[in-house]
Amino acid sequence: MALVPFHDREGWVWMDGEIIPQREAKVHLMTHALHYGSCVFEGERAYDGVVFRSAEHAQRLHQSARLLGFQIPFTAEEITAAKTAVLSKMGLETAYVRCLAWRGSEALGVSAKANTIHAAVCVWEWGSYFENKMTGIRMMVAPWRRPAPDTAPCEAKAAGLYMICTLSKHAAEDAGFQDALMMDWRGQIAEATGANIFLIRDGAIHTPTPDCFLNGITRQTVIKLARRRNLEVIERPIFPGELASFDEVFLTGSAAEVTPVNEIAGIKFKPGAVCETMLNDYANLVRGKLVL
Ligand SMILES: Cc1ncc(COP(=O)(O)O)c(C=O)c1O
Structure with missing residues (x-):
């Protein structure tokens, strides 16, 4: 059975400072991150409404971006607040949380100095990574x-x-x-x-x-x-x-x-x-x- 892709599911994500419908959360084909891997991310879990070690993950997201030579235009505190906001908007308490930041589509080449930086937070229900x-x-x-x-x-x-x-x-x-x-x-x-x-x-x-x-x-x-x-x-x-x-x-x-x-x-x-x-x-x- 074919899985329903995320772009075709109900739900909400936080993207560049706003909570928007998941179906509208799109990036362009010419996004630098897609061609050159200029993206950093975090994988986290929320348990009973609380994201475990949320601040540490947001700080590591920032540190990963710095190591790739870019600065995320949202503070770690703003990213942490976004996670809570999306969880609440999605009505989820126990969920997987994915934050990411990436270079956008202003220019497409190895040099990416002109590209703006984007950030997003998505959450979804996800059970055990391994079953047994x-x-x-x-x-x-x-x-x-x-x-x-x-x-x-x-x-x-x-x-x-x-x-x-x-x-x-x-x-x-x-x-x-x-x-x-x-x-x-x-x-x-x-x-x-x-x-x-x-x-x-x-x-x-x-x-x-x-x-x-x-x-x-x-x-x-x-x-x-x-x-x-x-x-x-x-x-x-x-x-x-x-x-x-x-x-x-x-x-x-x-x-x-x-x-x-x-x-x-x-x-x-x-x-x-x-x-x-x-x-x-x-x-x-x-x-x-x-x-x-
Ligand atoms: C390659 C790799 N190593 C280690 C880890 C464990 O990291 P953490 O405990 O921060 O999730 C992860 C988890 O995402 C990973 O992808």
Whole structure:
């Protein structure tokens, strides 16, 4: 069955300072972002009417834009207020929230100095990113690697950096897996195609140092949650040869939340006590049932 495209759905979005019908939220074919990837975005979730870590996401959107050389003409506070306004206009309490900012259509060439900057906020209902949470997902090793920090602005949540994520995710899905584990340019374990990774051995939680991929807001939150439980968290370079030595593995992300992994390229893991504790702590935190 064909999915109804967003441009043909009822609803509202915030675009360049105004709430407008979703059907009217259009950009021109000659938009710089479409041709040259000059777009940054945020993926967030609202729980019971509250956008989790809304201010941090708005600040990261600004920081991503700065890393791509442009300034968003709305403050982080205005973007944060826009999210609440669209949620309310849409009558949604628990939803996925997507903010973005991009270079417009004044000129089309590699140089984009004349292009104005636009921003938008969209929200929609979206359940779990992965269905079978505690069962764990199956991953393969991605055919693409995270680029070195002098090859791409790796700290930005920039649309262009997702080309290799989509290619890797498609390769995984085509081979019957749910996601792919990306190595970095050195061959070290980096992250999944849209989430960070944590690996547990003898009760200690290991996670790659985020020196060439997104230091996720969920990642930072889960590290705090783990330390609050007196679990040891070790950030360090992790190599694929170590994978078989870990007992449990989970992913973190605003969309993925805490998602246990049961296999990476034939190596099996058993989602256990650490996965369950982190999954539940995160679920309680985002719903205000736990304070960090
Ligand atoms: C490539 C990538 N890494 C990591 C993350 C996790 O980031 P966050 O926890 O801030 O959502 C995401 C989430 O969007 C992502 O797309």
